[in-house]
Amino acid sequence: MAGFNDDFMAQMRAAFREEAEDLLGELDAGLLELEAAPGNRDLIARIFRAIHTIKGSGATAGFAKLAAFTHRVEEVFEDARQEKLRVTSDLTDVALKACDVIRVLVGQNESDPVPAEAAMITSQLERFRKHSEVPVQNPVEARPGSAANGALRFRIIFRPKPEIFFSGCDPVSLLDELNGLGRCTVRLKDDAIPAFADLDPELNHLAWEVELISRQSVDVVREVFVFVEDDCELQIEEEPCDEALLVDNSMAFPSAALSAFLEVGRSHLGALEEAFLQIDAGQHDRIGEFVTAARTVANGAEQLLNEREIPIPATHPVAALHDLSRAAASFAEGFSDQGEKACIQENIEVLFGITDTLKRHYTALVAGDVFSVGNPSWLQRLEQPGGASQAVPVKGSPEQEQLEVYLDAASQCADAMNGALGRLADKDAEALPVLMRALSTFCAISSNAGQTSEAALVQPLIDNLREILEEGRSMEENELQAIETGVAEIRSRVEALRAKTLSASQPRPEQRQEGETGGIHPDKTAAAVSSIRVDQDKLERLMRVVGELLVARGMFPILARKVEAESGHTMLAKEVRDAGATISRLAEELQDSVMGIRMLPIKTVFQKLPRMVRDLARSLGKQVEFSLSGDETELDKAVIEQIGDPLVHLIRNAVDHGVEAPDDRLAKGKETTGLIEVAAFNQASSVVIQIRDDGKGLDPAMLKRKAVEKGVITDAQASSMSDQEAMELIFAPGFSTASQVTDVSGRGVGMDVVRNNIRNLQGTVSIQSAVGKGTTFTIKLPTSLMISKGILVSSSGQEYILPIEHVRDLVRIPSATVRSFRGGRFAHIRERILPIAPLEAMLGEESEARTQEELCVAVMNAAGRDFGVVVDKFHDEVESIIKPLPAELSELPGLLGATIMGDGRIVLVVNPEQLAA
């Protein structure tokens, strides 16, 4: 075998040497001619071809060094051919020297060294190419039309011969190829389709007229048809056309109609995606929703398309959205009644492709693109073939459509059989071949459409008929009867099948009407709640006033006490108190409803998560079951708007770093599918969002090691750190647990940013984790940003408010239990040693030593640690609206802002995060 190969290669080398000798001769002559006529394009083309052939054949024959060197020469002439480079006598000079090197290389063996001058020539050639970066216009050879840089409009009529399929050619692929050359509009010419009785399904009866707007030359267009030139009638006309047609500016829609559609698209594609994810999770009863959403998008698109007098090309995103969503609706509808069987992987994959592609079309539309991104090839089956000039709704799913085509043909066959039978009954012998043809056609289309029992049904009839025809006799009575029975059976089967397909596509007739009512599904219209849009500023002003009202009601108990104390009117005091209670209740109700206006269900944030988790898990090769609960939980609009990013980050982390790869999970004895649960719920006046995974958990020892490595903490700090504190390390700036930053999480945005974002929302985030068992992040957010509760305290004669979210405990401890250690003071509070300090000292003011026997200590938690704040006195729990400090005071450390109390006093609100720092 090896001998044969060597022999073959030796033969090839010899053959090539002969060929190369001829080519080199031609090359020499050509180059000398070129020196005399440096602008001659034909000559350049000839030289290029010769070099190209030497390179190509040389490579095939195993002359690698030759091919490499010749390639450099070829590059230069390729540039010359494209007029990127002007041929000078210097160039021809170097090229001639290159020919000499080629000659040496052709003669020598592959193991011989490359001639020394090769390198020098190569670098000289390279210099020619570099010097010619500015294109040089060649005045001699400006052939109009052929080197088309401007746009051309081609009118192509392509009528393949009937036998085209027998050359293995698929005309559609040629149309696709044309479509790749520019903007293509295809019209089907079906004028040559013969009457059904004469139709041979294996012959082509179609022709296409194509308008192509392209920058390509006519040669390139003609090249598409290179293999079928002799098998078709082909007309190609070209004319220059406006550049703008390449990117058609006229592809505009009335802006109001467009924005209406964009809105329809946004909401219903969202619904479609959600429905898909549910279907993906096995909920086949959501297919109906998918169909409705797809249909709504299709109808909206149709309405938009109708806004234009001139049809938009099928390549436009709106047309693409229309076609695909309509096809998608029919496709999904095709199996909507199949129950659980509908959720087979194959369907899911197609639905996924549809969902994804629709989204991309929509994004292209939003971005103002006039060409759609196109559908992936495997989705083409859902579309109409060829890309017709106008968006035409596709009838149904491929299977259903195929079945409908089959049924149409089958009934025509049955009609033809009946007609022939009638003639046979009248003793018309001519009808026999007609009957034969109808029966065999029916047999062929049936087996083709997979209706094998129908095909088998007619087979004996055909055999019988063939026998009669061959023997040239007339038909016996019993034979005629057998055929009549057979035809009746065929007809009833076809009708039965048709009835079945019709019921499958029932809900379609009202489509048209929907389109005209604005592309909104009637159900949705009925369910739509009437609403008005309100300027957010107005809402915020209302919110502020309500907030102040809540604070102002605090005046009533004070008034009541005053009345009682100063006048002794107990009854009057009670009335004041009662009035205050009523106003208080009303104020609370008012607060609730005003807050309700600003409250949105967290659903808007949750919606995008399942898809993200799915895609992410797939890209990482992990299996993740994702569950969401509490998506009705409401949060303030401002919180909703800002919680998305931190939430997404935490969930990405859970998928990326939390859940292990299936193999690892298996090795640890876990299910291969990891679980990520996200739950939102109300807890007192807060909303809690928990992100729980059952992955590998956080390893405190590892975290400490990493933190020390990265210089976040010192060795000493690490050894004194509790496990919980070690876990909090992931929130430290510049800390990332992944040893390698993947493109999923990581990427600069660290957990410190997550925590800061949540803190900015006056929220907190905490971690519980167990190695090997999983991690839970708990985000706690205030339901409202505007009104916050706090503890009113006084310290050094000044009143302050401590935000209640940060207050863990209010205790009185004996002063004697406080110990000093290395300049700090510590107290034993509820079994723990905590650092304590007077509030005013924390705020950077002078602090007087307290002399009381008992100290009031507020145990606060902020920045991941607990500490005690010593104050003079605890007062009430108060509700307050925090107003930012005026600019000149905003630099004061340790303060969040100020609030106005019910009696008009101004009190400062402490910022525990800064106290903790």
Added chain:
Amino acid sequence: MAKTIMTIDDSSSMRQMVRFTLSQAGYNVLEASDGRDALGKLGKEKVDLFISDINMPNMDGITLTKELRGAVATRFTPVILLTTESQPEKKQEGKAAGATGWIVKPFQPDQLLAVVKKVCP
């Protein structure tokens, strides 16, 4: 699913080159040493494209093309013939026998791939 292409050539190095090029591009490649061998290897696997040399012992490429066009399973399957610049009449003959297209030898891998993509997209 990857498309299956059968390369028919009596020169094993030529088959090797075709196989290498096409399998690099993700196609599934079958080999046959001549027309008769090719017909014998049919039926086991659906072939999406045939690439055949013309001059071969036992059964040449033109005859093979005719045979393929006569069989139900392969009558619409694309067939690419390998020709040389010097035999334009062979091109016509191949076309008449039902070949889909041709590649002129010698050719480069990218030319081969371009033609394959054209007839078997």
